Amino acid sequence: xxxxxxxxxxxxxxxxxxxxxxYDYWLGGSHNFLADQDLGRAIAAVEPNVRAIAxxxxxxxxxxxxxxxxxxxxxxxxxxxxxxxxxxxxxxxQQGDPAARVAYADIDPVAIAHTxxxxxxxxxxxxxxxxxxxxxxxxxxxxxxxxxxxxxPVGLLIVATLHFIGDAxxxxxxxxxxxxxxxxxSYLVLSHATNASKPTVAQAAxxxxxxxxxxxVHMRSHADILRFFDGFELLDPGLVYIPLWRPDSPADxxxxxxxxxxxxxxxxxx
Numbered sequence: 441x442x443x444x445x446x447x448x449x450x451x452x453x454x455x456x457x458x459x460x461x462x463y464d465y466w467l468g469g470s471h472n473f474l475a476d477q478d479l480g481r482a483i484a485a486v487e488p489n490v491r492a493i494a495x496x497x498x499x500x501x502x503x504x505x506x507x508x509x510x511x512x513x514x515x516x517x518x519x520x521x522x523x524x525x526x527x528x529x530x531x532x533x534q535q536g537d538p539a540a541r542v543a544y545a546d547i548d549p550v551a552i553a554h555t556x557x558x559x560x561x562x563x564x565x566x567x568x569x570x571x572x573x574x575x576x577x578x579x580x581x582x583x584x585x586x587x588x589x590x591x592x593p594v595g596l597l598i599v600a601t602l603h604f605i606g607d608a609x610x611x612x613x614x615x616x617x618x619x620x621x622x623x624x625x626s627y628l629v630l631s632h633a634t635n636a637s638k639p640t641v642a643q644a645a646x647x648x649x650x651x652x653x654x655x656x657v658h659m660r661s662h663a664d665i666l667r668f669f670d671g672f673e674l675l676d677p678g679l680v681y682i683p684l685w686r687p688d689s690p691a692d693x694x695x696x697x698x699x700x701x702x703x704x705x706x707x708x709x710x
Contacts, residue, residue, distance in 0.1 A: 672707025
């Protein structure tokens with residue numbers, strides 16, 4: 441990919457793996473480099489199911505967005521949106537409601553560059569260059585305020601993002617700040633890597649991952665992930681392994697859902 445400088449934003453370090461680009465590699469995307477591929481393969485050697493986990497997480501996002509659309513949500517704030525791939529939030533939301541509005545936020549320059557290119561002719565979607573550690577910047581950004589009316593219910597999406605925020609940055613406070621900005625009837629859609637089912641393998645994978653990327657991953661327990669839903673009413677089926685959240689078909693549920701290292705849930709602000 442380094443031979444295609446036309447799409448590489450200035451200042452991108454292609455020699456160091458990046459969380460968004462490793463995820464893109466696992467999803468079968470093309471916006472990743474050798475360092476990302478090497479780390480992605482190293483993780484797959486520890487956990488061969490990692491590509492299926494990434495695809496399952498992406499499928500959960502689509503199911504959750506469709507659910508929110510059916511519940512009447514027409515505006516979305518997607519934090520840590522990552523590199524665009526098939527089934528982006530605005531595509532899913534606008535398929536159900538062409539007037540649906542989506543504000544993305546990310547800090548990866550590759551993700552931002554490609555999202556801007558995809559959204560060039562879409563007036564109802566935009567991306568903000570902002571870190572989740574600064575929720576006030578996201579909430580007050582002109583693009584967010586243009587697309588999202590915070591006096592009305594919002595779909596807040598924090599998918600595969602919070603496990604990159606360490607305890608020292610108090611991710612629960614960050615989510616609480618975002619929650620407090622939302623109108624009643626808003627929803628939180630969340631997925632988070634967990635070490636609950638395979639602690640030994642998870643520890644090994646976490647060590648390999650953190651040795652290769654600047655953004656460290658922090659897998660958490662069921663109890664710690666559940667805390668992110670404080671102030672929300674957790675909807676059925678609760679906080680569950682990725683394939684168990686309202687699958688489209690019983691055939692989509694694997695024999696052992698605990699092999700999917702992510703816990704997911706959707707909550708509604710009363």
